[in-house]
Amino acid sequence: MRVDVEEKVLSENDKLAVGLRERFAAQRVFCVNLISSPGSGKTALLERTLEALPRTARVALLTGDLQTENDARRLARAGFPVKQITTGGTCHLDASMVGRALGEWNLADIDILFVENVGNLVCPTSYDLGEHCKIVLFSVTEGEDKPLKYPSIFAIAELCIINKVDLLPYVPFDLDQAIANVHQVHPGMEVVQTSCTQVRGIQDWLAWIERRRATAIPV
Amino acid sequence: MRVDVEEKVLSENDKLAVGLRERFAAQRVFCVNLISSPGSGKTALLERTLEALPRTARVALLTGDLQTENDARRLARAGFPVKQITTGGTCHLDASMVGRALGEWNLADIDILFVENVGNLVCPTSYDLGEHCKIVLFSVTEGEDKPLKYPSIFAIAELCIINKVDLLPYVPFDLDQAIANVHQVHPGMEVVQTSCTQVRGIQDWLAWIERRRATAIPV
Numbered sequence: 001m002r003v004d005v006e007e008k009v010l011s012e013n014d015k016l017a018v019g020l021r022e023r024f025a026a027q028r029v030f031c032v033n034l035i036s037s038p039g040s041g042k043t044a045l046l047e048r049t050l051e052a053l054p055r056t057a058r059v060a061l062l063t064g065d066l067q068t069e070n071d072a073r074r075l076a077r078a079g080f081p082v083k084q085i086t087t088g089g090t091c092h093l094d095a096s097m098v099g100r101a102l103g104e105w106n107l108a109d110i111d112i113l114f115v116e117n118v119g120n121l122v123c124p125t126s127y128d129l130g131e132h133c134k135i136v137l138f139s140v141t142e143g144e145d146k147p148l149k150y151p152s153i154f155a156i157a158e159l160c161i162i163n164k165v166d167l168l169p170y171v172p173f174d175l176d177q178a179i180a181n182v183h184q185v186h187p188g189m190e191v192v193q194t195s196c197t198q199v200r201g202i203q204d205w206l207a208w209i210e211r212r213r214a215t216a217i218p219v
Numbered sequence: 220m221r222v223d224v225e226e227k228v229l230s231e232n233d234k235l236a237v238g239l240r241e242r243f244a245a246q247r248v249f250c251v252n253l254i255s256s257p258g259s260g261k262t263a264l265l266e267r268t269l270e271a272l273p274r275t276a277r278v279a280l281l282t283g284d285l286q287t288e289n290d291a292r293r294l295a296r297a298g299f300p301v302k303q304i305t306t307g308g309t310c311h312l313d314a315s316m317v318g319r320a321l322g323e324w325n326l327a328d329i330d331i332l333f334v335e336n337v338g339n340l341v342c343p344t345s346y347d348l349g350e351h352c353k354i355v356l357f358s359v360t361e362g363e364d365k366p367l368k369y370p371s372i373f374a375i376a377e378l379c380i381i382n383k384v385d386l387l388p389y390v391p392f393d394l395d396q397a398i399a400n401v402h403q404v405h406p407g408m409e410v411v412q413t414s415c416t417q418v419r420g421i422q423d424w425l426a427w428i429e430r431r432r433a434t435a436i437p438v
């Protein structure tokens with residue numbers, strides 16, 4: 001019975017997500033949905049991403065958390081449009097939250113929409129936000145076994161970012177094994193390594209975004 | 220309508236949790252429920268805990284994950300009874316899973332039952348497992364803002380463990396601010412600092428367990 005209700009909630013979400021996807025397509029907005037544990041560095045990655053972009057880039061961001069406007073404040077410093085979604089107790093973003101948050105924005109002014117999900121490696125996996133792709137991020141402090149223990153998100157995501165590689169000398173993390181674990185769950189998945197404190201890998205990540213965007217929204 | 224169903228699921232869980240709590244009380248089992256993000260170090264903390272205990276300690280463990288028996292394998296090395304609960308896709312442990320996992324064990328042989336929840340700082344908060352207390356753990360690599368962003372678990376837990384303090388020299392983490400954030404959400408909450416790679420703080424944590432157990436199960 002619980003499964004039935006979850007399926008109903010998800011199917012209502014799916015309908016809203018279809019509407020969002022159509023809006024994104026019509027307005028040529030490329031949308032990515034970033035998913036990770038709390039504290040893996042989603043906000044830091046987006047900070048470095050915004051710093052690396054020209055000020056004329058047509059980029060906007062939605063950032064989800066149970067509470068606080070902290071992340072929106074951090075991201076707003078770069079000068080691009082940002083909105084915080086505070087979910088209260090809810091463990092994931094859903095399509096209705098994204099729809100409401102987009103409310104006043106003119107999507108025609110946006111080329112890339114980054115959605116930073118609530119920190120949670122499980123629940124956001126099931127919720128379509130109308131995005132072109134989900135991206136999973138985990139950090140070298142979390143252990144190389146995470147893809148095996150949380151396979152759903154690694155199976156569905158199109159890119160895996162391994163973050164905080166500057167900490168590799170100080171933690172027991174086998175990078176080759178981590179990548180092998182990613183590929184055990186998702187053969188051939190692209191992996192980008194980043195450090196947000198040492199600003200490494202950001203260009204690789206931006207290049208991936210540009211390639212994926214060109215596929216999603218052909219000229 | 221969704222809220223109603225969630226309340227129904229939770230109230231069914233609560234009934235089962237009451238049954239577990241009565242069994243624990245009758246058999247004088249002290250039960251703690253460890254909750255954190257994926258990769259904060261719950262399993263490593265339990266490994267160091269088991270190593271610090273005498274081989275005669277009457278301790279048992281349940282460890283939850285979406286997939287893999289990895290954690291049970293790691294914990295079994297110390298020689299104490301361990302059972303893995305793999306939830307499939309479910310983002311938390313519930314009382315029925317704990318009841319089933321306890322199935323064959325004679326609770327009269329157990330003084331302390333450690334339950335390591337699925338790595339998730341949100342959903343496990345709502346599920347009573349019949350435990351005496353929830354304990355929240357986060358690591359210095361996750362950022363000092365976690366108590367403010369995920370206040371539910373910090374409000375309900377009785378102890379906060381700040382783990383991986385050996386990495387403090389390498390990460391931008393303000394320990395005083397982190398503790399202030401814990402106390403903003405939960406005034407007076409006890410905080411223990413640990414490092415599982417350098418085996419620091421384990422005796423503080425064990426001392427807390429013994430004190431709390433003495434309150435829960437008076438001689």
